[in-house]
Amino acid sequence: MIKLERNFIPDFFTRMDLQSLTQEFKDKGTAVWQHPEVKSACMKLSDGKCSFCEVKLEEASTYNEIEHFKDKNTFPDDVIRWENLLPSCRHCNGSKQRHNVVMNPIMNPCNDLPSEHLYMRGYRIKGKTDLGTTTVDVLNFNHREHKFIPRCKAGEVIDSSIDDAIEKLNWFLENPSTRRKNILMNLVEAILDECQKKSPFSAVSATMLHRSVEYAHLRESMQMRNLWTHYMQELHDESLSLTLQSIR
Numbered sequence: 001m002i003k004l005e006r007n008f009i010p011d012f013f014t015r016m017d018l019q020s021l022t023q024e025f026k027d028k029g030t031a032v033w034q035h036p037e038v039k040s041a042c043m044k045l046s047d048g049k050c051s052f053c054e055v056k057l058e059e060a061s062t063y064n065e066i067e068h069f070k071d072k073n074t075f076p077d078d079v080i081r082w083e084n085l086l087p088s089c090r091h092c093n094g095s096k097q098r099h100n101v102v103m104n105p106i107m108n109p110c111n112d113l114p115s116e117h118l119y120m121r122g123y124r125i126k127g128k129t130d131l132g133t134t135t136v137d138v139l140n141f142n143h144r145e146h147k148f149i150p151r152c153k154a155g156e157v158i159d160s161s162i163d164d165a166i167e168k169l170n171w172f173l174e175n176p177s178t179r180r181k182n183i184l185m186n187l188v189e190a191i192l193d194e195c196q197k198k199s200p201f202s203a204v205s206a207t208m209l210h211r212s213v214e215y216a217h218l219r220e221s222m223q224m225r226n227l228w229t230h231y232m233q234e235l236h237d238e239s240l241s242l243t244l245q246s247i248r
């Protein structure tokens with residue numbers, strides 16, 4: 001999970017008569033939130049990812065759903081309130097079901113800073129606070145197939161790419177050609193890119209990157225040889241802001 005910035009109000013929510021839509025839901029149960037504009041606004045909010053587990057929602061198996069943070073049956077007045085809508089994968093949405101977030105709060109990715117409430121032990125996500133623990137339990141955050149294994153795969157991509165980059169650095173140092181340099185630079189940028197907000201499982205990838213001693217060594221070696229660019233440093237700093245405390 002990463003912090004999301006709900007810093008825009010989609011036109012739909014200023015243009016439409018939200019009171020009438022709310023009433024329509026109350027009277028007939030119409031899925032008034034199922035509108036292409038609402039869906040695209042939700043996708044924009046989270047860069048097309050589940051706002052809880054960060055899986056990419058365009059993948060068919062993840063199924064894109066609009067999640068009512070305060071569930072629509074208990075809180076029908078919030079059924080079409082922009083602040084109550086979050087994009088969610090089928091698994092997170094299904095795990096949360098009608099959990100009452102007012103009686104028993106869970107983290108809201110638009111309000112709560114994940115690093116304050118969650119940490120990683122290996123590839124398992126754990127609660128640091130009661131709010132974090134409830135969130136992990138309610139969203140079934142360590143479900144083997146849907147959460148844990150995809151998280152391991154994302155972390156492994158980072159780890160193996162770092163090893164690859166170290167090999168490319170040594171290969172460049174043996175014979176410093178422009179071609180070898182470009183291959184190294186492109187690879188390092190691609191690794192850092194996987195650890196940015198827009199990428200799936202970015203909190204996991206960023207956490208794995210910053211806890212890697214091999215990455216620290218790679219970065220230091222590149223800095224010493226003036227191969228570490230401002231752009232790489234920007235990506236490095238950005239990714240650092242997404243990390244969770246990590247215990248092996």
Ligand SMILES: [Zn+2]
Nearest residue numbers: 050053089092
């Ligand atoms: Zn999810």
